[in-house]
Amino acid sequence: MARLVEVDDPADARLSDYRDLRDVQLRKHLESDQGLFLAEGEKVVRRSVEAGFEPRSFLMAPRWLDGLADVLDRSDAPCYVLSEALAEEVTGFHVHRGALASLHRRPLPPVEEVLAGARSVLVLEDLVDHTNVGAAFRSGAALGMDAVLLAPRCADPLYRRSVKVAMGAVFATPWTRLPDWYGALPQLSAAGFTTVALTLAADSVPIEEAVRGVDRLALVLGSEGHGLTSRWEESADRRATIPMQPGIDSLNVAAASAVACYVAARR
Amino acid sequence: MARLVEVDDPADARLSDYRDLRDVQLRKHLESDQGLFLAEGEKVVRRSVEAGFEPRSFLMAPRWLDGLADVLDRSDAPCYVLSEALAEEVTGFHVHRGALASLHRRPLPPVEEVLAGARSVLVLEDLVDHTNVGAAFRSGAALGMDAVLLAPRCADPLYRRSVKVAMGAVFATPWTRLPDWYGALPQLSAAGFTTVALTLAADSVPIEEAVRGVDRLALVLGSEGHGLTSRWEESADRRATIPMQPGIDSLNVAAASAVACYVAARR
Numbered sequence: 001m002a003r004l005v006e007v008d009d010p011a012d013a014r015l016s017d018y019r020d021l022r023d024v025q026l027r028k029h030l031e032s033d034q035g036l037f038l039a040e041g042e043k044v045v046r047r048s049v050e051a052g053f054e055p056r057s058f059l060m061a062p063r064w065l066d067g068l069a070d071v072l073d074r075s076d077a078p079c080y081v082l083s084e085a086l087a088e089e090v091t092g093f094h095v096h097r098g099a100l101a102s103l104h105r106r107p108l109p110p111v112e113e114v115l116a117g118a119r120s121v122l123v124l125e126d127l128v129d130h131t132n133v134g135a136a137f138r139s140g141a142a143l144g145m146d147a148v149l150l151a152p153r154c155a156d157p158l159y160r161r162s163v164k165v166a167m168g169a170v171f172a173t174p175w176t177r178l179p180d181w182y183g184a185l186p187q188l189s190a191a192g193f194t195t196v197a198l199t200l201a202a203d204s205v206p207i208e209e210a211v212r213g214v215d216r217l218a219l220v221l222g223s224e225g226h227g228l229t230s231r232w233e234e235s236a237d238r239r240a241t242i243p244m245q246p247g248i249d250s251l252n253v254a255a256a257s258a259v260a261c262y263v264a265a266r267r
Numbered sequence: 268m269a270r271l272v273e274v275d276d277p278a279d280a281r282l283s284d285y286r287d288l289r290d291v292q293l294r295k296h297l298e299s300d301q302g303l304f305l306a307e308g309e310k311v312v313r314r315s316v317e318a319g320f321e322p323r324s325f326l327m328a329p330r331w332l333d334g335l336a337d338v339l340d341r342s343d344a345p346c347y348v349l350s351e352a353l354a355e356e357v358t359g360f361h362v363h364r365g366a367l368a369s370l371h372r373r374p375l376p377p378v379e380e381v382l383a384g385a386r387s388v389l390v391l392e393d394l395v396d397h398t399n400v401g402a403a404f405r406s407g408a409a410l411g412m413d414a415v416l417l418a419p420r421c422a423d424p425l426y427r428r429s430v431k432v433a434m435g436a437v438f439a440t441p442w443t444r445l446p447d448w449y450g451a452l453p454q455l456s457a458a459g460f461t462t463v464a465l466t467l468a469a470d471s472v473p474i475e476e477a478v479r480g481v482d483r484l485a486l487v488l489g490s491e492g493h494g495l496t497s498r499w500e501e502s503a504d505r506r507a508t509i510p511m512q513p514g515i516d517s518l519n520v521a522a523a524s525a526v527a528c529y530v531a532a533r534r
Contacts, residue, residue, distance in 0.1 A: 245408065
């Protein structure tokens with residue numbers, strides 16, 4: 001059973017995991033230095049613990065204790081209980097879903113382990129927006145992607161915004177980082193996957209055509225601004241596009257990933 | 268040619284259109300009271316003016332003046348020029364794309380005008396998140412939706428976040444609000460549209476099947492939390508679902524709208 005610890009001083013050092021959640025730069029350093037990530041909201045906190053992540057602590061207002069009693073029962077971590085006003089002072093924003101947990105990160109698995117048994121894999125290159133990373137995980141999980149691979153510079157799926165938008169899909173879907181950016185796609189091809197890059201390149205074919213009949217498929221998407229790097233675009237086995245209306249320059253990457261996963265699931 | 272007005276006092280009353288852009292409640296009141304909306308970023312500012320909206324004023328740091336010279340040339344509105352630090356003080360956030368415009372809203376057209384000639388219409392019920400509204404407009408425009416209709420309580424497509432996420436699609440796509448929530452879907456049916464509601468209802472069929480062979484189509488999506496109201500779910504001609512993996516509860520509404528529009532475009 002988690003120890004309930006009432007806190008009335010927002011400067012209390014034990015709350016440092018929850019400090020200034022809106023300050024992205026500060027949080028990135030703190031979370032990677034400490035090896036932690038945050039789950040926000042009753043549903044996501046529950047899913048993080050059910051997925052086997054070990055809580056460092058919880059932080060919530062008294063009214064959330066009952067709903068999360070079963071989760072707290074299973075943990076020995078402290079649960080800091082404070083008013084919503086104090087929680088807002090610590091975190092820097094209105095915590096409207098009320099419950100937070102800080103959890104230990106786990107070492108990322110090797111690529112081979114993530115790919116074992118996977119038939120459909122989503123590969124994200126240099127996405128910078130945590131919301132888009134979370135959305136891609138959520139859509140991928142709903143629409144049949146078995147695993148996710150990230151380029152070395154892709155935004156962190158365990159950053160708070162990613163976790164929240166993904167609704168826990170970042171816990172349930174096997175994922176890891178590709179250690180070698182340059183060789184990543186040829187290595188996937190060598191492992192038996194057909195790599196299909198989403199792009200507006202002149203030689204791209206409609207996505208339905210590109211995935212038709214493919215057994216082991218790796219769907220590859222690039223960053224919000226400029227899409228894939230030319231290295232990834234050129235080293236993919238196939239280049240595919242989502243047919244769009246004339247005069248429209250592109251889809252948002254989260255929307256594109258949803259459409260591509262839907263089409264891939266029907267190949 | 269817009270008049271360039273250098274400003275060095277962040278409290279200058281002429282900047283009131285740009286005040287506290289992060290305060291959603293305050294902005295909602297100010298923008299509807301004043302009949303204005305904001306465009307943010309060089310590309311979106313340009314598209315708003317090209318779409319024929321009349322600027323009240325512009326606000327930008329000196330380094331954005333050249334890139335928008337053609338837009339400023341065509342307007343008589345004042346352009347407030349101030350440092351990025353001052354702009355941040357006024358707006359309450361770091362304006363990283365640098366240029367803002369405040370524009371006059373126009374009266375919304377009647378539903379019949381928006382539907383005239385449209386074959387595919389997106390209908391949004393009570394979405395609350397401006398990002399999702401903007402994303403639905405953007406995907407709809409890219410994937411062949413001719414028009415958008417909004418329930419009376421749906422979040423505002425001209426709110427700054429919606430406009431930004433939509434990348435200007437809220438200017439290019441005809442849209443209006445449905446004056447009568449209760450009768451909205453039967454009235455669309457009477458106007459010759461087959462209304463297809465996205466839902467997890469037990470009698471729903473896969474979306475591909477629901478839209479197959481439909482001529483004039485109205486795709487209907489509900490709010491982020493609970494989906495469609497039972498009235499809209501029940502008064503639609505057909506109920507459709509996007510097939511998902513077992514154990515996954517739903518797709519984000521922006522992802523669902525992208526997939527539904529993609530499927531609808533291929534009916």
